[in-house]
Amino acid sequence: MDKATRTRPTGAARSPAKAPGRPRSDATRQSVLRAAFELLTEGGLARFTIEGVAARSGVARTTIYRWWPKKGALAMEGFLEATAPEIRFPKTTSAVADMKAQLRLCAKLLRGRAGRIICGVIVEGQTDPETIAAFIEGYLQPRRREARAILQRGIDSGEMRPDLDMSALLSALYSPMHLRLLLGEPIDDAWVDSLADTVLQGCLATPTAPAQVRTAAPPRSA
Amino acid sequence: MDKATRTRPTGAARSPAKAPGRPRSDATRQSVLRAAFELLTEGGLARFTIEGVAARSGVARTTIYRWWPKKGALAMEGFLEATAPEIRFPKTTSAVADMKAQLRLCAKLLRGRAGRIICGVIVEGQTDPETIAAFIEGYLQPRRREARAILQRGIDSGEMRPDLDMSALLSALYSPMHLRLLLGEPIDDAWVDSLADTVLQGCLATPTAPAQVRTAAPPRSA
Amino acid sequence: MDKATRTRPTGAARSPAKAPGRPRSDATRQSVLRAAFELLTEGGLARFTIEGVAARSGVARTTIYRWWPKKGALAMEGFLEATAPEIRFPKTTSAVADMKAQLRLCAKLLRGRAGRIICGVIVEGQTDPETIAAFIEGYLQPRRREARAILQRGIDSGEMRPDLDMSALLSALYSPMHLRLLLGEPIDDAWVDSLADTVLQGCLATPTAPAQVRTAAPPRSA
Amino acid sequence: MDKATRTRPTGAARSPAKAPGRPRSDATRQSVLRAAFELLTEGGLARFTIEGVAARSGVARTTIYRWWPKKGALAMEGFLEATAPEIRFPKTTSAVADMKAQLRLCAKLLRGRAGRIICGVIVEGQTDPETIAAFIEGYLQPRRREARAILQRGIDSGEMRPDLDMSALLSALYSPMHLRLLLGEPIDDAWVDSLADTVLQGCLATPTAPAQVRTAAPPRSA
DNA sequence: TCTTAAACGAGACGGTACGTCGGGTCTTGTG
DNA sequence: CACAAGACCCGACGTACCGTCTCGTTTAAGA
Structure with missing residues (x-):
């Protein structure tokens, strides 16, 4: 397709030189x-x-x-343009803590203006698969990659079980807040925390009572 | 308005007798x-x-x-009319098994024609809060009530932890498949199972190795 | 076609009674x-x-x-609505005089606002045959019928030749002014008169010198 | 603007030599x-x-x-380029016969592809006077000049009346077929002939019964 | 049995947005 | 310079639905 020719944002147009006509x-x-x-x-x-x-x-x-x-493409690109660099978070020694931090950041994003746009993108996506693809690719995947890295660090450090089903875990952690967004329900940090506790409590290498998950220290020794 | 007078479906029209004019x-x-x-x-x-x-x-x-x-109201009512009595499932002695059974049933529903409608309802709901309310009230709540009952049975029987955060747990279990629906991703039973295993593994009274969760027998003895 | 049902202007809707819906x-x-x-x-x-x-x-x-x-239909109907009853002219004893009178009236019409509309209709008609048909039917034919009647009176009274080719004659009399209209050339009464003289001079029962045509009295006696 | 500089087709570019830049x-x-x-x-x-x-x-x-x-200019130029040299006709001893021959030739032209273009030019001309001017100048005038010459020969030879109103006569002869063209009506030779007969019958030096016009021999002698 | 009041079918109407076509102007090249 | 390419603004097109509005016609229940 000539789409590659026209949509410049994606990738580096490796033909650096000429395109005929007015740029x-x-x-x-x-x-x-x-x-x-x-x-x-x-x-x-x-x-x-x-x-x-x-x-x-x-x-x-x-x-x-x-x-x-497609309207969806426009929404998506506008969204990325405006919010791309927003998600950054500090890394601590605890994977659980990092995870929660990222979840809270994501929640904050959804609470803000970006939330409305995500809804819009998903709605548009119901009619147009490409929009959904762009959404997954441009928004969900990066977040998931980051989360995956956190969990991997947790596994490596012995904090988390080595046999985690990461894909399922990420779904369990991230989907609820997106659905709440679509349903117009509030996404406050307390709720996010309790969700994280509930889901993560079974993922620690050393099973703990749920109360303990909350303080989730890096496991023994260290 | 006299919507209560006009919208008959909700509640029992306690004025059983007369309405003037053509019914x-x-x-x-x-x-x-x-x-x-x-x-x-x-x-x-x-x-x-x-x-x-x-x-x-x-x-x-x-x-x-x-x-x-509102279009959403129409969609929602058409949806309920057509699919209301579909979710029934047998009860076993294991709460985990029951939970998974219900999740699978729900997944099956979403895979079918009802899935498309749910998307429609959610989309319409973005513009109209009442539709969302009707969706939560008429579809989500009943399912949640049922699931709550299952979990409660699990707690009572000693199979599950007594300190479960049920609300969070239900979100973790149900949201992912709805989001996948909206994103057009497949929702097969295997995926549902692995999600359930991942989430539920931390909810058992007797922490187990993940592999064991899958066979999750009722803890017997106690 | 349901056109008859919808386009009311033509004829008397002989179904006087009901049409469902808002009128x-x-x-x-x-x-x-x-x-x-x-x-x-x-x-x-x-x-x-x-x-x-x-x-x-x-x-x-x-x-x-x-x-x-079709835009043409609109133009045509607007034209008829606004100018239909405009062409009336007195009848004298001389067919030639009557003819010239009608030609002058027509010229006056074309000089006025109606002229622009006729151009518009013809232009639109280039794309849409129905518009042309409506133009011929609604504007040209009535004029031609009237002119035919005049000529027939002339023949009956012995003023005009009995072997006239009326169709050709009418074309020769009426087309030039319409074409001038389209070419933006002026259509003044003197020009119309001289055209009529030129064309009609060969149509008299008693051939005359052209100068005499102008005064063209009914041939009386015979 | 320097249109004169740019539009070369008209007239002889009297600057025979070089113009700067790419020709x-x-x-x-x-x-x-x-x-x-x-x-x-x-x-x-x-x-x-x-x-x-x-x-x-x-x-x-x-x-x-x-x-x-202007689009009209383009149409007009394309038209002339393609059809300019098409109208040629033999000269006989009878002006009436020559006239009819030329009319038939013109009719043939209008029936063919050129007809569509003339319509186009006239339509475009409704918006742009220059196009009309070019049309009159480039197409109508040459034909009229030729026709005028024929008639003049007729007068000179005594076949036609000397007091003809040539301008009116030409309109009566040529306009009808152009109008028919615009109205989508057929322009066959028989129709053209009968028009010519009708119009020309009054122009002969020796008035004749209409039937005689058709054979219209040069009057004198015989 | 006859009102009477609402439900219902039909369709005109004013709107908003859609996605497309064509017209002109402009801004880059390259030859 | 002429020319190709194409981005850009603009006005209009014809269409699809929307939601509101008049009409006329059922169709029961109450007078």
Whole structure:
């Protein structure tokens, strides 16, 4: 497809040199993405309309269609553009603690403006598989990779069981807050913590009483 | 408004006697619900349109608007009408086994036509809180109540820890499959089982090695 | 076709009684036609746009499309609505005089606002045969019928040759002014007169010198 | 603008020598004209689009705009390029016969591909006076000049009246077929002949019964 | 049996957004 | 310079649904 030619954001266009014709305006691209992000944030989904984005961004409707033939793609790209670098968290010696920290960060993200956008992306994705793919690829996977690394560190240090089913575990930890988001239920840190405790309590190398999980110290010795 | 007067399905119309004028036609109601269900099932969301429902059911658009002012309400009611009595499962002596059985049943439901509708309901719910409420109330809660009962039996029998955070646990068990549904990922029984094992392994009264969880016999003796 | 059902203007709807549903609003119809006529008159063709008509008339675009799926039909109907009763002329004893009188009236019409609309209709008709048909049927034919009657009177009174090729004659008399209209050339009465003289001079029962045609008295006696 | 500088086709570029920069490509010009002619011929007006011409000719849209700022100009030039030398007809001793011959030739032209283009030109001309001017200048005038010459020969030879109103006569002879063209009505030779007979019967020096016009021999002697 | 009041079918209507087409202008090249 | 390529803005197109609004016609239950 010529999609690779046109959608520049992905990857490094290894053909650095010429593309014939007038080059794509980056100012245009950004103002569209910003407008999309804002509309999604403010009016959430109902107000998120190509027409609206065009109006607010001052970009012609046709231009928007040229680059984002699907609304979902636009939402997703606007989302990534605006929130990509937000998730960073400190690493401690305890995998459980790290895990919880990341979960809390993610929860915070969902509580904020990004939450509305994720809902929008998922909704759009119901009609368009590519949007879902972009969502999984661009948002879920990175988070999962990071989480996987944390758990691996836990295993390596002996804090966590070595026979963890990571995939299942990650689902159990991350899905609930996304579903709550979609259902409009609050996602506060206390709830996240208790979920983490409940799920992680069976994953420690040294089984403990649930109360102890909460303080989850790196296991013995050290 | 006198919605209570008009929306009959909810609750027992305690005024059993008179309503002046022509009574509501049940045939009409049912053919609308059936049409809605079918459209949602076939075309999923994109095809689910008041106009379409009217056309297929042969009911006037106005009539539909009279009884279901929100599309989500229509979807939800059509869903319940068609799938309400589907979830039944045998009870064994093992809470873990029962839990897994119910999860598998639920997964089967989501794999089927009902899955598409649930997506539809959630999507509509993004715009309309009442739809979400009806979804939680009419679909999620019953399932949760049942699951709670199972877990309680497990606690009573000594199979499960008495200090379970049931709410968190249920989220961990049920959310992942709903999210997978929304993301278009497959929900097979094996995946459901491994999720259940992972989550439940920390909930047993007698901590076990993960492998053992799978066979999870009732702890006998005690 | 159900066109007969929908397009009311033609003939007397002999089914006087019921049509189900909300009846068509005549106010709407008229304000659309008026707007169309005005736009065509003012901006002539370039400004004549469904969008423009909708804006000026205050009628929804969809409503316009419902009743006039072709722009030409709208133009034509607006034209007839506004100018139908305009062509009336006195009858004298001389067929030649009557003919010239009608030609002058027609020329006056073309010089006025109606002229622009006729151009519009013909232009639209290039894309849509129905528009052309409506134009011929609704505008040209009536004029031709009237002219035929005049000529017939001339023949009956002995003023004109009995072997006239009426069809050809009418073309020769009427086409030039329409073509001039389309070419933006002026259509003044003197020009019309000289055309009539030139064409009619060969049609008299008593051939005359061209100068005499102008005064063309009924040949009396015989 | 320096249109005079740019539009070369008209007149002899009296600066015979060099113009700075790359010279205009004649191949380009011709392939544009050809494409325009073809499109106009095939799809007639609806398909005749700058974009389409660019696509078919393989010439960049900008280049087309540079040389033919109006669509009508393009149509007209393409038309002349393709059909200019087509109208030639033999001269006989009878002006009436010559006239009819030329009319038939013209009718044939209109029946063919050129007819569609003339319609296109006239349509475009409704928006742009220059196109109309070019049409009159480039197509109508030459034909009229030729016809005028024929009639003059007729007068000189005594076949036709000396007091003819040539301008009116030409209108009466030529307009009808052009109008028929625009109205989509057929223009067959028989029709053309009967029109000519009707119009010309009053123009002969020796008035005749209509039947005689048809054989219209040069009057004198015999 | 005859009101009477609501349910119901039909469809016009004003809207909003859609996705597309074409028209022009501009901004980059390259020849 | 001419030309190719193509991004961009713009206006209009015709369509799909939406939700509201008039109508006329059932259809029971209460007078």
